[in-house]
Amino acid sequence: DEAVKVAPDEIGDSAEIVAALEWMAGYSRRYGPSEVAAFRSGEQALTGAAFPLLSDRRYAVLMDGQWRVRDLAEARTETSDEFTVETSAGPLRVEVGQSTVRVELGPVEALGDSVDLAGYELVPILVGNPHAVAFVDDCYAVPVEAVGPLIEGDPHYPERTNVEFATVIGRDRIALRVWERGVGETLACGTGAAAAVAEAYRSGRTGPSVTVLLPGGEMAVQIVDTVAWIEGPATVVFSGAL
Numbered sequence: 001d002e003a004v005k006v007a008p009d010e011i012g013d014s015a016e017i018v019a020a021l022e023w024m025a026g027y028s029r030r031y032g033p034s035e036v037a038a039f040r041s042g043e044q045a046l047t048g049a050a051f052p053l054l055s056d057r058r059y060a061v062l063m064d065g066q067w068r069v070r071d072l073a074e075a076r077t078e079t080s081d082e083f084t085v086e087t088s089a090g091p092l093r094v095e096v097g098q099s100t101v102r103v104e105l106g107p108v109e110a111l112g113d114s115v116d117l118a119g120y121e122l123v124p125i126l127v128g129n130p131h132a133v134a135f136v137d138d139c140y141a142v143p144v145e146a147v148g149p150l151i152e153g154d155p156h157y158p159e160r161t162n163v164e165f166a167t168v169i170g171r172d173r174i175a176l177r178v179w180e181r182g183v184g185e186t187l188a189c190g191t192g193a194a195a196a197v198a199e200a201y202r203s204g205r206t207g208p209s210v211t212v213l214l215p216g217g218e219m220a221v222q223i224v225d226t227v228a229w230i231e232g233p234a235t236v237v238f239s240g241a242l
Helices: 015-031 069-075 144-152 190-202
Strands: 003-005 036-038 050-052 060-062 081-087 090-096 100-107 115-117 120-126 130-135 162-170 173-180 184-186 209-214 217-224 227-233
Touching: 100 190, 120 144, 120 190, 130 190, 144 162, 144 173, 144 184, 162 190, 173 190, 190 209, 190 217, 190 227
Parallel strands: 003 060, 130 162, 173 209
Antiparallel strands: 036 050, 081 090, 090 100, 100 227, 115 120, 120 130, 162 173, 173 184, 209 217, 217 227
């Protein structure tokens, strides 16, 4: 699906060229298909020249004699490692960058009609585990500690549910608080963020690529077809031995 044109003197399969093309192809996965990759060619003075990516998993890179693969190689500033993790939800992909980790969470599924509980309209979402998403004017004003357990244990959810209270800030930004079943309010929740973004996108509130503001920090969520990906910084908090 990848359409790549290169200048004749640049055709080849050296490690540098392959790495440059792979980096360019991964741009859409990292930043969303609606973004535009822009690079500068000092040799040809193409300041601000932009090369749009067409859609998810389909890339068009034009290198017409002015733009060369070696320019991409020079612009490539990241390295990554990709692998697959076997989980109870099936094999999921992980992409490790220099300072962030991007993780596939699998398909997101709306489970049926919304339910009115505790004064909130909740949409049931499955992200490998159950979620109930409510959109509110101000998630920071929600008494999560009071209503979270009421919704979690309601008979509508026989296995109990995680609960998300989301406030849409813009087409690519939402604020979120999460009540995690059996735990309480948490600083962050990957599947909760994915559930909220998937429903926001499905209902037309946002686009498919959204930054989620959680009490513990920001998380990038992208919905590709029906599959959710999350991305954020990863740092070592502590280490030990048992």
